[in-house]
Amino acid sequence: MNAHATEEITSAVHAAVQAAVWAPSVHNTQPWSFVVDGEEIALRADSDRGLRTGDIMGRERLVSCGAALMNIRLVLRGLGHEARVRVLPDPDRPALLATVRLGESAEADEHTRTLCARIEHRRTHRAGFTETPVPDQLVDELVQQAAAEGARLTPVRSEAAVRALAALTEAAQEVQSQDRLFTLEVLRWARPPGSTRAEGVPAEAYPREPRRTRPHFAQRDYAHGHSWGGESDRSAATSTGLVAVLTTLSDSREDWITAGQALQRILLHADAHGVRAAFHTQPLEMFHLREFMRQELLSGEYPQMIMRLGFTPDEGRSVRRPIAEVLEERGTT
Missing domain, CATH: 3.40.109.10 (NADH Oxidase)
Known part of the structure; x- marks a missing residue:
């Protein structure tokens, strides 16, 4: 693999992880971590950020992590790569929720690009809405x-x-x-x-x-x-x-x-x-x-x-942890 291709893959992988952290999560706990090894991204659940009273089984934690996985898939596709996903790939490692590898080149459609553009814009609302109905x-x-x-x-x-x-x-x-x-x-x-x-x-x-x-x-x-x-x-x-x-x-x-x-x-x-x-x-x-x-x-x-x-005129606010707190890098492409 030439240096340009390696750099492109590395950039795509990091962009996908950067997007993943903008997923919604219960109480904005951000209960995830990521391991990048070459062109593979491993998504892991962070049990220290789980709700031991409200989410005993970890259901809400995994729903949150599933949203992060969606962002990874979308961004990789938006950058021209199919995402090869394995969900729960190792029964002996329950914290490992999914692995994602770059697949064949694939041109992103307009809808994928539109969804990618909303990842960092989307916010959770916590009040009423205007009277305008959803079409x-x-x-x-x-x-x-x-x-x-x-x-x-x-x-x-x-x-x-x-x-x-x-x-x-x-x-x-x-x-x-x-x-x-x-x-x-x-x-x-x-x-x-x-x-x-x-x-x-x-x-x-x-x-x-x-x-x-x-x-x-x-x-x-x-x-x-x-x-x-x-x-x-x-x-x-x-x-x-x-x-x-x-x-x-x-x-x-x-x-x-x-x-x-x-x-x-x-x-x-x-x-x-x-x-x-x-x-x-x-x-x-x-x-x-x-x-x-x-x-x-x-x-x-x-x-x-x-x-x-x-619909609401409110834009809302949200915060996310720095990528360095959730990302571990183990290899190079």
């Missing part, structure tokens, strides 16, 4: 994005079902807010104003005085009694938006990674059309509520994410 055509496209990754996105059209999901979310939030371990875990990832930590949820990433949506979907209490939060005027942003649930047919570790990849593809496609997402994972962190959802609302499919989608 039906875009909703259909988001459903297709999920299906392309082997998951299902179900827009919740029934007002009764939306109310039920809102009630389950509020019930879970109320219970968790009274649980000391749950509360301490959330506070671990809450960043006070002026914090320089490159992880967790910034105080400016949610409203200081949140307005209730109709129906109301409870938000996490990252401020916990402090007067933290953004100053933006959200007086017009009280719509619930479009409620949707991401599901899989089974509930293995591979399914969780699949769900994460589908989730990120949905979010990037939505962001390219000016639509942002708010997440509500509280009822999914409680076995009986998640099982109730599965059996009574989702025809037996396993819920992996509850989200609201809509």
Whole structure:
């Protein structure tokens, strides 16, 4: 391999890892690390960044890492390389979630380039939306994005079902807010104003005085009694938006990674059309509520994410750790 080809591969691999860290993760825990060995990227789960109370099985951690894997795949394709992916390649190394190698040259299509351009722009929303509805055509496209990754996105059209999901979310939030371990875990990832930590949820990433949506979907209490939060005027942003649930047919570790990849593809496609997402994972962190959802609302499919989608003038803020903190390099091409 000549020097120019080697340099091109090295550049592509590093660009893919740089993009991976911009994936969404629960509480912005960024529960991943990467090992680069020549033209192979290994994606590993970082158990030290897991939620020992809210995510005992590691489901949300793997969904987060699946979103990072989606970014790797997109960027490699955007740079003209097929990504050869092996998910859970070694049963004896459970922290190794996937390996990605550069495959044959492949020209990126316009859609791939569009998604790549949104990776660092996408932000999680934590309030209401404007009254502008998400267009039906875009909703259909988001459903297709999920299906392309082997998951299902179900827009919740029934007002009764939306109310039920809102009630389950509020019930879970109320219970968790009274649980000391749950509360301490959330506070671990809450960043006070002026914090320089490159992880967790910034105080400016949610409203200081949140307005209730109709129906109301409870938000996490990252401020916990402090007067933290953004100053933006959200007086017009009280719509619930479009409620949707991401599901899989089974509930293995591979399914969780699949769900994460589908989730990120949905979010990037939505962001390219000016639509942002708010997440509500509280009822999914409680076995009986998640099982109730599965059996009574989702025809037996396993819920992996509850989200609201809509338009907002807010750009939002986010932070990420420096690449040096998550990347280990072992070889050269």
